[in-house]
Amino acid sequence: MLNFEYDHIVVRYGELSTKGKNRKDFIRCLSGNIKKRLADHEKLEYKTLHDGLFIKLNGEDYDVIAEELGSVFGYSYFSGAILVKKDMEEVKEMALKLANKRDYKTFKVAARRADKSFPLHSDDINRQVAGHILRNKDIKVDVHHPDLTIYIVVQNNDIIIMDEKVRGAGGYPTGINGKALVMMSGGIDSPVAAYLTMKRGLHIDCIHFASMPYTSKQALDKVLTLAKKISVSQEQIRVHVIPFTDLQLAIYDNCDEPYAVTIMRRMMYRIADQIAKNNKIRVITNGESIGQVASQTPESIGVIAKVCDTLILRPLCMADKIEIIDLARKIDTYETSILPFEDCCTIFDPKNPVTKPKLDHCEYLERKFDWQSLVDECVKNEEIIMVSYRDKEEELF
Amino acid sequence: MKKIYFDNVSTTSLHEEVLKTYKDLLDKYYCNSDALYDDGVVIYDMQEKSRALIAELLKVDKDEVIFTSGASEANSLAIKGLCLNQSERKHLITTIYEHSSAYNAFKQLEEHFGFEVTYLMPEDKSGQISADQLKKAIRKDTLLVSVMAVNNEIGIINDIKEIKELIKHYPGLYFHCDLTQAVGKIPFDLQDIDLASFSAHKIHGLKGSGVLVKKRHVGLLPLINGGQQESGIRGGTSNALCNIVLAKTLRLALEEEDKYHAYMLELGAYFKERIKEVEGIKINSPEGAIYNLINIETPLTSEVMLNALNLKNIMVSSKSTCGSRKNESNRTLKSMGIDDDHAIRVSFDHHNTKEEIDYFIDSIKEIIKKYA
Numbered sequence: 001m002l003n004f005e006y007d008h009i010v011v012r013y014g015e016l017s018t019k020g021k022n023r024k025d026f027i028r029c030l031s032g033n034i035k036k037r038l039a040d041h042e043k044l045e046y047k048t049l050h051d052g053l054f055i056k057l058n059g060e061d062y063d064v065i066a067e068e069l070g071s072v073f074g075y076s077y078f079s080g081a082i083l084v085k086k087d088m089e090e091v092k093e094m095a096l097k098l099a100n101k102r103d104y105k106t107f108k109v110a111a112r113r114a115d116k117s118f119p120l121h122s123d124d125i126n127r128q129v130a131g132h133i134l135r136n137k138d139i140k141v142d143v144h145h146p147d148l149t150i151y152i153v154v155q156n157n158d159i160i161i162m163d164e165k166v167r168g169a170g171g172y173p174t175g176i177n178g179k180a181l182v183m184m185s186g187g188i189d190s191p192v193a194a195y196l197t198m199k200r201g202l203h204i205d206c207i208h209f210a211s212m213p214y215t216s217k218q219a220l221d222k223v224l225t226l227a228k229k230i231s232v233s234q235e236q237i238r239v240h241v242i243p244f245t246d247l248q249l250a251i252y253d254n255c256d257e258p259y260a261v262t263i264m265r266r267m268m269y270r271i272a273d274q275i276a277k278n279n280k281i282r283v284i285t286n287g288e289s290i291g292q293v294a295s296q297t298p299e300s301i302g303v304i305a306k307v308c309d310t311l312i313l314r315p316l317c318m319a320d321k322i323e324i325i326d327l328a329r330k331i332d333t334y335e336t337s338i339l340p341f342e343d344c345c346t347i348f349d350p351k352n353p354v355t356k357p358k359l360d361h362c363e364y365l366e367r368k369f370d371w372q373s374l375v376d377e378c379v380k381n382e383e384i385i386m387v388s389y390r391d392k393e394e395e396l397f
Numbered sequence: 398m399k400k401i402y403f404d405n406v407s408t409t410s411l412h413e414e415v416l417k418t419y420k421d422l423l424d425k426y427y428c429n430s431d432a433l434y435d436d437g438v439v440i441y442d443m444q445e446k447s448r449a450l451i452a453e454l455l456k457v458d459k460d461e462v463i464f465t466s467g468a469s470e471a472n473s474l475a476i477k478g479l480c481l482n483q484s485e486r487k488h489l490i491t492t493i494y495e496h497s498s499a500y501n502a503f504k505q506l507e508e509h510f511g512f513e514v515t516y517l518m519p520e521d522k523s524g525q526i527s528a529d530q531l532k533k534a535i536r537k538d539t540l541l542v543s544v545m546a547v548n549n550e551i552g553i554i555n556d557i558k559e560i561k562e563l564i565k566h567y568p569g570l571y572f573h574c575d576l577t578q579a580v581g582k583i584p585f586d587l588q589d590i591d592l593a594s595f596s597a598h599k600i601h602g603l604k605g606s607g608v609l610v611k612k613r614h615v616g617l618l619p620l621i622n623g624g625q626q627e628s629g630i631r632g633g634t635s636n637a638l639c640n641i642v643l644a645k646t647l648r649l650a651l652e653e654e655d656k657y658h659a660y661m662l663e664l665g666a667y668f669k670e671r672i673k674e675v676e677g678i679k680i681n682s683p684e685g686a687i688y689n690l691i692n693i694e695t696p697l698t699s700e701v702m703l704n705a706l707n708l709k710n711i712m713v714s715s716k717s718t719c720g721s722r723k724n725e726s727n728r729t730l731k732s733m734g735i736d737d738d739h740a741i742r743v744s745f746d747h748h749n750t751k752e753e754i755d756y757f758i759d760s761i762k763e764i765i766k767k768y769a
Contacts, residue, residue, distance in 0.1 A: 213764070213768065
């Protein structure tokens with residue numbers, strides 16, 4: 001309808017601002033993450049604000065930047081902004097353009113002066129701008145629940161005009177809370193768990209257990225594809241691929257069928273524990289959800305997690321499958337997750353897995369074979385693959 | 398490490414002479430073969446020369462050769478094109494183990510167009526469809542019999558001559574033969590066959606290229622509508638350069654069939670001999686099956702065996718590649734009473750060697766020892 005374009009974006013950090021002495025670290029981390037995510041757009045210029053980041057677009061496409069900002073965790077909202085000279089006529093014209101952007105029925109103007117020497121007070125600005133809009137458009141003022149709020153900030157050298165506040169993805173800047181190792185199967189749950197882990201400020205590595213030839217190359221590719229998709233929130237992800245077949249075969253040779261999955265999960269935790277320690281990672285997370293399968297009953301989780309002294313967090317443990325699927329759809333991993341490739345959890349699917357395993361029986365079964373050296377082999381033979389959403393495919397298409 | 402390709406029934410490598418000619422053509426020609434200026438006419442003439450040469454090799458008339466995108470299209474066009482072009486006869490006969498392109502065409506005719514289809518099942522270990530069996534199935538209103546010359550999953554060779562002899566005696570009954578796995582492998586004769594299909598990529602030619610032979614007296618309803626191309630039976634701008642190199646592809650395939658025949662027999666025999674050494678392996682292909690294809694049963698499920706061989710750089714199929722991503726049970730194997738969960742299809746061409754077979758045998762022994 002109108003030929004106006006945002007020329008700036010203001011990112012507000014929100015929750016962070018309350019963080020007292022750590023604030024500097026937070027802001028450095030978050031600004032760094034935002035700049036890395038937007039690194040493709042060379043023309044952008046950044047200016048640090050006391051509670052945010054001011055980005056000058058210099059002709060870069062607002063919609064593209066807005067979408068990319070959506071995958072960065074830690075800020076509370078951003079707004080498209082237009083900078084005008086300290087001239088009320090310009091302010092009024094631009095505010096009118098914003099009001100005309102959509103078919104708004106009600107509006108209000110919220111002006112603020114950072115430069116107190118500006119001759120007009122906030123209320124005067126509000127009145128002048130609102131008056132101009134009311135004279136030129138069929139619209140009403142509603143100071144409580146307006147369709148549109150026009151924010152005006154008078155700065156030392158210019159005036160910023162903004163309309164919508166676009167909510168960010170929330171959470172904390174990825175990396176601010178250290179590192180986590182995410183157990184990644186290729187199913188629906190684990191990518192969502194990985195996403196939530198990053199959201200709370202943890203920088204992630206992934207660990208994947210591959211059982212070739214029982215699982216195919218495509219099953220591994222699927223996991224790498226998932227990691228690539230979620231890497232938008234932290235640039236790149238290191239995936240530790242563990243050759244798990246020999247250990248898995250030994251489990252099935254030595255353990256009775258109902259306990260096979262319990263023992264398998266214990267071995268996975270042992271390996272994850274070791275990989276975490278080797279990489280100075282202090283948290284392990286995964287997609288376990290209470291009651292979802294036999295190995296995820298409270299009893300099973302309890303017995304399985306006994307083998308691992310690294311802190312284990314389960315972001316999905318209280319979530320329903322349907323909620324997890326909704327989130328998987330939102331982060332665009334669902335369609336990949338449901339591709340029908342076997343993973344090591346489904347391949348030896350026992351008929352009657354135990355739902356209330358006994359710790360002493362697990363320990364009895366594990367005394368029957370030398371699992372320690374097989375676990376060591378797994379750790380020793382890990383293959384590390386680095387993936388990033390920025391990895392380019394061959395220029396074929 | 399060098400990859401070993403044992404999946405030549407699925408598709409074949411491109412013949413270097415075909416590749417060279419095709420590249421030369423791609424560099425020079427892009428005009429529409431139906432265009433009336435010189436550059437179009439040049440391409441048209443080459444395509445028609447190719448058609449004439451193919452006809453000569455197949456001993457049919459030039460206007461009986463229809464270029465298609467491959468055997469699947471040729472099968473669909475032959476079967477549906479014939480059936481939908483008439484309304485008197487509503488009964489069709491085929492086998493349970495045709496390629497999915499033929500089988501699904503019959504299914505469609507059954508489900509959507511009111512045809513009745515008899516699917517013949519193999520009656521003995523040879524897997525062949527006998528003339529007797531066929532004779533019993535033929536009715537007054539039978540329009541079409543479609544039987545493949547060579548089966549693509551376990552290599553059954555049908556006695557096409559016997560079937561032709563029988564069908565000759567029924568006026569108004571048409572015979573379609575899918576020759577896809579036969580061309581370049583065994584001799585065939587198109588006399589008394591009304592419709593026949595084959596594909597270029599199974600004989601070291603290009604993908605997206607094939608032929609339907611349609612005898613002059615056969616009427617077909619076009620499935621792809623378009624202009625004047627292929628006598629109005631198959632519309633769409635001609636894939637002229639593909640069609641041009643198909644003559645060379647077919648000529649080379651027929652020449653090499655003779656040249657390598659003894660070698661291929663030896664290779665097949667060697668494989669069968671050596672596979673005996675491996676415990677837990679059974680040959681699924683019947684006696685007298687086509688020499689370049691051997692279907693075996695292993696102690697591992699097909700998928701696991703395929704993955705394990707893949708890790709050893711050996712390429713084989715578990716079932717027809719055209720159904721490889723579907724979780725359906727296998728019609729051919731089921732009809733022969735073969736366990737389709739454990740089947741692997743190994744298929745050779747003359748590029749394969751005994752050394753490769755040795756490596757395959759060593760690998761499969763190792764895999765079975767470790768995972769079975």
